[in-house]
Amino acid sequence: xxxxxxxxxxxxxxxxxxxYIITEFNFVKPGKGQALYRSKLKNMITGNQFERTFRSVxxxxxxxxxxxxxxxxxxxxxxxxxxxxxxxEQVFLTEIQVGDSVNFLIDNIEVEILLFExxxxxxxxxxxxxxxxxxxxxxxxxxxxxxxxxxxxxxTGYTIFVPTFVTxxxxxxxxxxxxxxxxxxxx
Amino acid sequence: xxxxxxxxxxxxxxxxxxxxxxxETPLRIPAPAPEEHIESISSGDWxxxxxxxxxxxxxxxxxxxxxxQISKCFRAQERGSKHLPEFTMxxxxxxxxxxxxxxxxxxxxxxxxxxxMGHTQxxxxxxxxxxxxxxxxxxxxxxxFSKYAPISCQxxxxxxxxxxxxxxxxxxxxxxxRPTFIYDYPAKLAALAKLKDGNANVAERFELYISGLxxxxxFSELIDVSEQRQRFEEASEIRELKKWAHYPLPxxxxxxxxxxxxxxxxxxxxxxxxxxxxxxxKIDDVIAFSPENL
Numbered sequence: 029x030x031x032x033x034x035x036x037x038x039x040x041x042x043x044x045x046x047x048y049i050i051t052e053f054n055f056v057k058p059g060k061g062q063a064l065y066r067s068k069l070k071n072m073i074t075g076n077q078f079e080r081t082f083r084s085v086x087x088x089x090x091x092x093x094x095x096x097x098x099x100x101x102x103x104x105x106x107x108x109x110x111x112x113x114x115x116x117e118q119v120f121l122t123e124i125q126v127g128d129s130v131n132f133l134i135d136n137i138e139v140e141i142l143l144f145e146x147x148x149x150x151x152x153x154x155x156x157x158x159x160x161x162x163x164x165x166x167x168x169x170x171x172x173x174x175x176x177x178x179x180x181x182x183x184t185g186y187t188i189f190v191p192t193f194v195t196x197x198x199x200x201x202x203x204x205x206x207x208x209x210x211x212x213x214x215x
Numbered sequence: 216x217x218x219x220x221x222x223x224x225x226x227x228x229x230x231x232x233x234x235x236x237x238x239e240t241p242l243r244i245p246a247p248a249p250e251e252h253i254e255s256i257s258s259g260d261w262x263x264x265x266x267x268x269x270x271x272x273x274x275x276x277x278x279x280x281x282x283x284q285i286s287k288c289f290r291a292q293e294r295g296s297k298h299l300p301e302f303t304m305x306x307x308x309x310x311x312x313x314x315x316x317x318x319x320x321x322x323x324x325x326x327x328x329x330x331x332m333g334h335t336q337x338x339x340x341x342x343x344x345x346x347x348x349x350x351x352x353x354x355x356x357x358x359x360f361s362k363y364a365p366i367s368c369q370x371x372x373x374x375x376x377x378x379x380x381x382x383x384x385x386x387x388x389x390x391x392x393r394p395t396f397i398y399d400y401p402a403k404l405a406a407l408a409k410l411k412d413g414n415a416n417v418a419e420r421f422e423l424y425i426s427g428l429x430x431x432x433x434f435s436e437l438i439d440v441s442e443q444r445q446r447f448e449e450a451s452e453i454r455e456l457k458k459w460a461h462y463p464l465p466x467x468x469x470x471x472x473x474x475x476x477x478x479x480x481x482x483x484x485x486x487x488x489x490x491x492x493x494x495x496x497k498i499d500d501v502i503a504f505s506p507e508n509l
Binding site for chain 1: 250251252253292293294295296297298377378379381382383386404406422429432457482
């Protein structure tokens with residue numbers, strides 16, 4: 029159990045049987061009054077946010093969360109299937125749970141699946157992924173302005189702005205945290 | 216750091232000019248005043264003071280009528296953007312004053328300090344311009360609840376939500392246009408204040424706010440020894456239930472209290488006042504080293 033004095037930004041708690049993460053936190057206390065802990069919490073399944081003020085006598089259950097390395101296999105309907113390469117156990121995530129990560133999800137990519145009490149609830153990608161450019165306008169002569177960019181499509185269907193010299197069929201490295209182009213990758 | 220040093224020098228100057236005696240009392244004491252919501256930090260068999268109140272009142276009882284002190288106070292588990300477990304408090308007492316006279320003097324002291332620091336008309340803190348001209352706002356706690364809160368002060372007390380409502384609905388409005396004193400706290404929250412003449416439901420206690428920031432707390436001091444003993448015993452019982460540190464009753468203070476004159480006293484947070492002058496909302500910005508930085 030956590031005591032109110034253990035609360036801090038980023039801590040994950042179980043409230044009403046759901047996992048929450050503290051996104052904002054402040055200790056407030058009128059000089060002669062009681063200590064209060066004002067927190068903003070985000071439900072890690074639904075994404076809903078709410079504010080709550082706790083007292084120093086309150087106790088909190090830690091959320092049983094862990095991450096497991098899994099491989100993305102395929103999409104079926106609106107479910108995404110992942111497999112543990114050691115136990116061959118398969119789990120499914122919904123489109124909402126996968127969220128923006130779908131932009132970088134290629135077959136066989138290794139990801140971290142977030143489990144809450146052994147139920148999958150979310151995904152975290154490696155920081156960098158290499159994707160193939162599938163659609164790009166050819167490099168027109170005259171596009172010599174340094175820093176000029178153009179939109180291209182990668183194999184997942186995601187559209188990204190890249191420098192004008194990038195051509196169709198090339199592999200590019202993308203930072204999954206920002207969704208931005210980093211560099212071209214050889215081979 | 217420069218602002219802080221200059222502020223403290225100016226405050227000293229004000230009190231010396233007004234014939235106050237600067238005193239120093241021990242930081243490490245055997246018997247702090249038991250309070251329901253303030254926990255001390257132990258130091259060997261004794262405790263670090265949470266405020267210099269009891270020792271300073273003993274000096275008043277010993278015949279020093281106007282005294283001030285700038286000292287370190289320690290409060291366990293108080294850490295936030297506006298709280299430090301070790302902070303600097305200005306505390307002063309005046310014999311024969313009541314809480315309204317002390318509010319006047321607090322205004323005079325702060326207006327002089329702001330002026331010495333280059334703020335004559337107003338001061339801007341966190342994009343909020345505060346008019347420093349007199350009169351400063353004075354409203355009772357009951358009025359503040361009916362003006363800003365969804366429930367009355369009575370209802371908040373009955374539901375044990377006084378502090379929550381104060382913090383959430385009332386404090387953000389206090390001292391925004393001009394500094395605000397809220398006064399006449401419910402008797403239950405009297406601390407060491409005397410109950411109001413003719414209305415025992417409230418205590419002659421006040422707090423000063425500037426732009427939502429609690430800056431000072433003062434009272435007409437309780438001088439009735441048996442009532443003081445009873446309040447200490449009640450607070451000790453509550454602390455016992457919370458499993459907080461057991462303090463011996465401050466018997467030497469209670470004995471000295473027999474000679475305590477009518478007086479009023481106030482404690483003002485120097486770090487918070489410096490925050491306002493430095494236009495920062497983080498207490499860490501106005502101290503040399505935060506506890507995490509040591």
